[in-house]
Amino acid sequence: MPSSSFVKTACPHDCPSACALEVERLSSTKIGRVRGSAENSYTSGVCCTKVSRYAERVHHPARLAQPMRRVGPKGSGEFAPISWDDALDEIADKFTRATQSHGSEAVWPYHSGGNMGVIQRWGLDRLRHAFRYSRQQTTICVTPAESGWKAGVGELRGCDPREMAEADLILMWGGNPVSTQVNAMTHIARARKRGAKLIVVDVYRTPTIAAADIAVIVRPGTDAALALGMMHVLLKERFADEAYLARLTDFDGDVRRHIESWPPERAAQVTGVDVAQIVDIARLYGQTKRSFLRLGFGFTRSRNGAASMHAVSCLPAITGSWQHKGGGAFFLALENWRLDTTLAHGLDMRDPHTRILDQSRIGAILTGDPVALKGGPLVAAMIMQNANSANVAPDSRKVAQGLGREDLFLCVHEQFMTPTARYADIVLPAAMFLEADDIYYGLGHTYITAGPRVLDRHQESWTNHEVVCGIARRLGSDHPSFRMSAFELIDKTLTASGRGTAAEAFSTGWVECAEPFDDAHFTNRFPTADGRFHFKPDWTGIGPNGHGMRALPDFMENYEVADDEHPFRLVAPPARTFLNTTFTEIESSRKREGAPHVIIHPDDAARQGVTDAEIVQIGNRRGRLELPAKIDQSGRPGVVIVEGIWPNADFSGGLGVNQLIGDDPVPPNGGSAFHDTAVWMRRPSQQAVIENG
Ligand SMILES: Nc1nc2c(c(=O)[nH]1)N[C@H]1C(S)=C(S)[C@@H](COP(=O)(O)OP(=O)(O)OC[C@H]3O[C@@H](n4cnc5c(=O)[nH]c(N)nc54)[C@H](O)[C@@H]3O)O[C@H]1N2
Ligand SMILES: Nc1nc2c(c(=O)[nH]1)N[C@H]1C(S)=C(S)[C@@H](COP(=O)(O)OP(=O)(O)OC[C@H]3O[C@@H](n4cnc5c(=O)[nH]c(N)nc54)[C@H](O)[C@@H]3O)O[C@H]1N2
Ligand code: SF4
Numbered sequence: 001m002p003s004s005s006f007v008k009t010a011c012p013h014d015c016p017s018a019c020a021l022e023v024e025r026l027s028s029t030k031i032g033r034v035r036g037s038a039e040n041s042y043t044s045g046v047c048c049t050k051v052s053r054y055a056e057r058v059h060h061p062a063r064l065a066q067p068m069r070r071v072g073p074k075g076s077g078e079f080a081p082i083s084w085d086d087a088l089d090e091i092a093d094k095f096t097r098a099t100q101s102h103g104s105e106a107v108w109p110y111h112s113g114g115n116m117g118v119i120q121r122w123g124l125d126r127l128r129h130a131f132r133y134s135r136q137q138t139t140i141c142v143t144p145a146e147s148g149w150k151a152g153v154g155e156l157r158g159c160d161p162r163e164m165a166e167a168d169l170i171l172m173w174g175g176n177p178v179s180t181q182v183n184a185m186t187h188i189a190r191a192r193k194r195g196a197k198l199i200v201v202d203v204y205r206t207p208t209i210a211a212a213d214i215a216v217i218v219r220p221g222t223d224a225a226l227a228l229g230m231m232h233v234l235l236k237e238r239f240a241d242e243a244y245l246a247r248l249t250d251f252d253g254d255v256r257r258h259i260e261s262w263p264p265e266r267a268a269q270v271t272g273v274d275v276a277q278i279v280d281i282a283r284l285y286g287q288t289k290r291s292f293l294r295l296g297f298g299f300t301r302s303r304n305g306a307a308s309m310h311a312v313s314c315l316p317a318i319t320g321s322w323q324h325k326g327g328g329a330f331f332l333a334l335e336n337w338r339l340d341t342t343l344a345h346g347l348d349m350r351d352p353h354t355r356i357l358d359q360s361r362i363g364a365i366l367t368g369d370p371v372a373l374k375g376g377p378l379v380a381a382m383i384m385q386n387a388n389s390a391n392v393a394p395d396s397r398k399v400a401q402g403l404g405r406e407d408l409f410l411c412v413h414e415q416f417m418t419p420t421a422r423y424a425d426i427v428l429p430a431a432m433f434l435e436a437d438d439i440y441y442g443l444g445h446t447y448i449t450a451g452p453r454v455l456d457r458h459q460e461s462w463t464n465h466e467v468v469c470g471i472a473r474r475l476g477s478d479h480p481s482f483r484m485s486a487f488e489l490i491d492k493t494l495t496a497s498g499r500g501t502a503a504e505a506f507s508t509g510w511v512e513c514a515e516p517f518d519d520a521h522f523t524n525r526f527p528t529a530d531g532r533f534h535f536k537p538d539w540t541g542i543g544p545n546g547h548g549m550r551a552l553p554d555f556m557e558n559y560e561v562a563d564d565e566h567p568f569r570l571v572a573p574p575a576r577t578f579l580n581t582t583f584t585e586i587e588s589s590r591k592r593e594g595a596p597h598v599i600i601h602p603d604d605a606a607r608q609g610v611t612d613a614e615i616v617q618i619g620n621r622r623g624r625l626e627l628p629a630k631i632d633q634s635g636r637p638g639v640v641i642v643e644g645i646w647p648n649a650d651f652s653g654g655l656g657v658n659q660l661i662g663d664d665p666v667p668p669n670g671g672s673a674f675h676d677t678a679v680w681m682r683r684p685s686q687q688a689v690i691e692n693g
């Protein structure tokens, strides 16, 4: 039982675990320990180390404490304090002027996942809908994966992840939950106690790979080929459930012939994985009825990511493992919540004709790319909440140019002086989740977790909701949502959705939304138009760039291929004690992560003459960066890894790893290919020779 000083809340960060938390409240302004709720059956008493140390973040001396106006040049980071009234007046004035000069679509409110609250994230949409500002296609994280999952399964939901505990085999594909959603490991550990095996597919030796019974290391971007090789074995060795295929899928002779053209030898050539290992894991998967396929995001952050997700998601349809408890698959729960957010997100005010700008293409948009602007006006004014785009978006050189535009009015609502906030004209101090009420979708489980505020707001900080209401009221909106508290909006949202009341959710700590077995396992129909799983997807129905994609589980070779000039493939995955860029200010996290570095295979290091800890440059036509080499037999030769979205200021050139990453949209529906980059590598001494000679 929690002792009386611990109070319930929930983690707001962009992590599928969405933990139910217990926070030691020492006073109205101070917390002590933070722990995962033992009563919540998914959180199960565990939370990650970085959040268990939240006292360091919420009481950090560098937290923003008052509104500020820029006094130096753009991007200089020189600001002077102003009052909230002056700040809000100026924002309202700039939004009005932009609207008068260029039309309302010249204003672009922008949010990302720094806070995933139903109110404190998507509440900003009320402001945009009330004034017909440009909308946002939220692509930076999930879109390639979502597109690929929907292509086959139909909707973004699946088996209850707690069922992993009842599996006899867990196939973790392209995810690193030890680092990125630790609670998944709790349920996997329960299965392994019963003798279940864990297979992990990744491109380098992550902590999750280290925990696996069978580690499969593929070349980046080749997952579809591995899945096809496995399916070949499953069909040939009669592990396919032909009755299931006939009853619940569109499997036909075309699909069979296509899979037959992918013997494991061909898959091995593409992926780098041994033929024997492909055959072994296919057999193990085929033999085990309760085999749970758990899909991560990582393998979908490539230009062929949607196609890869679709190909891998075909595995449980081939074997029919969906039919068994502890079998089937899960990627993410997004379409099962059925919350009526009309009021909270201002959907009643939405004009379907306002343009939608792609969140991932912020660089192209702000630098005036006409395609990215959808033929509409240049963006003249922005407010950003929960977003650190200068650091996290692809092609960060372009993003910096855009954010640095003299004629752009930028308001950034932040908790710390991030690289993005430094570009702002007005910086507003943001409250933290411990100081705000909200509810959160458990994207990696079946609960909506409830996060009542625990502390008074830090100094002059405001919650996102308060800022949205403050601006909207100044601009003259009389929508009732702008006069309600976050608690009232949560209450209206839950009650309108038949999910109880806010008071009930806050007192329990969560709302259980698990679906019955037959719905979660699609035992009678998949959520597609014809009720079948689609081996032959209609990609053009999923997004505008589906025309080049084949209606088959397909290995697409549209990724950034290494060539003579760029012989290495760069993967840029998360660091364990950062959360995207959140926690990069925190001493204990920085200490644990050390410093930015690039992991290089010993064969490559030997060929390049690079020694351990030596500074190397990696680069391509988009940019270059310098960082120390860590020589480690972790990935395949030809693959280099830079973990963590380190702050731009941690690099000598002032831009981080994302300057190397392309911002071209992933087909069919957009998204970023963060792990799909071809680069060269040089020793700076070599570089000097090239430049001087
Ligand atoms: N190289 C590389 N780049 C990547 C990725 C990768 O794997 N590799 N991953 C991508 C992915 S998956 C994502 S989702 C994006 C994430 O990109 P972002 O969502 O932009 O990054 P975060 O660091 O999660 O959060 C952004 C900011 O939100 C602020 N914040 C937190 N809570 C609040 C709040 O309540 N109010 C306000 N106003 N601000 C708040 C934090 O201080 C933080 O600075 O990054 C992408 N970029
Ligand atoms: N500690 C920590 N936790 C986080 C985050 C964080 O930054 N730090 N970010 C949060 C966010 S926003 C998200 S979206 C999730 C993402 O969490 P995950 O689902 O774990 O996805 P990624 O982090 O993109 O990458 C997962 C793994 O995919 C691998 N990978 C890269 N390319 C390939 C490939 O081509 N094939 C295969 N098989 N594997 C590949 C990477 O090496 C990495 O180990 O994590 C969340 N949790
Ligand atoms: S970051 Fe993820 S694992 Fe850590 S407390 Fe939040 S939801 Fe839980």
Ligand SMILES: [Mo]
Binding pocket: 014, 113, 140, 141, 142
């Ligand atoms: Mo993400």
